[in-house]
Amino acid sequence: MLFDDSLADVSWADRISLFRWALAAAFAAGIACPIAGVFLAVRRTSFQGIALPQFATAGVVFGFVLLPWWIEHIGLGDVSAADALSGSHAAMNYHLAWAAAFTFAGLAALVWTGRRSHGSEIGRVAAAFAIANAATYLFGRLSPIGKGHADELLTGEVLGVGLHEFETLAVVLGAALLAFVWFHRDLVLVSYDRETARVLAKRAGSFELLLNVIIGLVVAVGTMTLGPTMLFGLLVLPPLAARSWSRSMTQYFVFAGGFGALAVLLGVVISFELDLPLGASVVAAAALTLLPGFAAARR
C-alpha cells in the first residue's frame, strides 16, 4: 500500500498534487482504452482484451530478463543497469518495445489461427492467455526484479506512475485517439461490412492491420504503465456499460469514453477514501457503471 496511516491525513489537494501524473495517466487511459474496447466489443473479440495485456506483461518481464545483457552488448543510451530501473525515458521505451513486441506477436498469432479456423475464438484466446500467463512466471524466475515489477502491475498499484511514464502513455494514447478520429468511418465500415468496404475500393486488410496496431500499442503502453488489471477493466467494462445507452455508433464511442472517465473518477475516490489500490478500484467502479444499464434493461 502506498497509503499508510501517516498518509491518511493528507488532504485531497495534496494527494492530487502528489499523484498528479498517475491520475493524469489514469484519466487518459480511462478515455482512450474504452474507445479501443468498443472495436473489440463490436468485432466480438473482447476476450482479446484479457489475453493481450497478459502478453504485454510477459514482454515487460522478458525485457527485464534481457536488460543486463542488452545494456552490456547493445547499450541503452548512457543508461546504466541501475538507472534503467528508475523510470528513465530510455528504459520506458525499452520496456514499451518489448511489451509491444509480445502484444503484436500474440495478436498476430490470434489473427493467424483465427483465419485458419484453429478451434473456437474463445478457446484460442483462453489458450493464448494460459501461454502468456505461464511465460510471465517463467521469465519472472529468470529475473526477480522483472517478476516484482509484474506483481506490482498486477496489483494495480499505479500511483507510482511518474512524468516519464505519463509522457510515454500520453504520446501513444494521443496518437491512437487521433487515428481513431481520423479513420473512424473506415474502421467501422471494415468491422461492420468488410465486403462492402472492398466494393467501395477500401483497403480492408490495411485498415484491419491499422486497427490491430492501434489496439496493440494501446494495450502495450497501458499494461506497462497501469498494469493488466486496470487495462482489462477499461477495455471491456465501459464499452459494455455504454452499449446499453447508445443509439448510434457515435454515441457508443462518446459514452464508452465517458463511462471510462467516470470509472476513473469514482475509482480515485474509492482508492483515496478506502486506501485501496487505484487500478483495482477503477475496475470496481467500472463494474458499478454497468448496473444502471442492467436495471434499465430489466424494466
Place this chain on the structure above:
Amino acid sequence: MTSLLRLEHAAFGYAGRTVVADVNLDVESGAFLGIVGPNGAGKTTLFRGILGLIPPLAGRVERAHGAVGYVPQRETLDPIFPLTVEEVVHMGAYGRLKGWRSLPRAERDLAQASLARVGLGDSARTAFSALSGGQRQRVLIARALMMRPRLLLLDEPTSGVDRGAEAHILELLLELNREQGLAILLVSHQIGMVRDAVQGCLWVADGKVQAGDARTLLAPERLDELYAAHGGEER
C-alpha cells in the same frame, strides 16, 4: 446501350481450384438479370467474382469505373453494432470521403432522398437492428443507391422475408430498373421469384453457366431437366 460489366471466358475459384469456368456475360444499362442454381453450384463464387472480391483465375472481367452498388445479405451484418438507419445509409458515401470531417450537406440530402426512395424517409434515426427483415433490406438498397450506381448487385435480396416484404422489395427493384434505367443483377435461390421478376438469367451448376431468357430457362419442365442433369437435387 452502355456496357457496365463484361466477363469474357472468366473462371473463378479459390486457392487455384476452379469453381465456375468459361463465363461470358455482358450487362448493359437497363438490364435485369438473375443468377440461380442449386446449392453449392458456384452462384456465390460467381457473384463474388463479379463484385471483384475474388480475382478471375482465367479470362477477363471489366467493370465500368464506380458503377457498382452492392447489397449484401443482411444476415451477415452483426446487430451488435448500435447503428442508426442513417449511419448505415451514409456508409454508401464512404468511398467518396476522406478523413474525419462530417458528411457534406449534399451527401446527407442524397441519403435522405435514397431513404425516401425505398419508402423509409421517416426512419433515419431508428435503430437499424430494430427494423423488420424487409425494412432492413430496403435500407441496404438505399445504402447501395448512395453509391450512385448504374449497376446494382444484390445477394439473396428476398431471402428470409415474408411474402409481403418480398413483393415490396421486388416492386422497388422493378421501379428502379424501369424508371432510373438502373441495371440489376441479383443472386437468389428462389427460382419462382427470379422467373417472375428478371429478364435474363444465368443458371449455374456443376461449374458451368448457361445464360438465357428467364421464363424459358426457368420454365418448370426445363428446370426438371436442369436439376436432373445436376444429379437430381430437389428444388
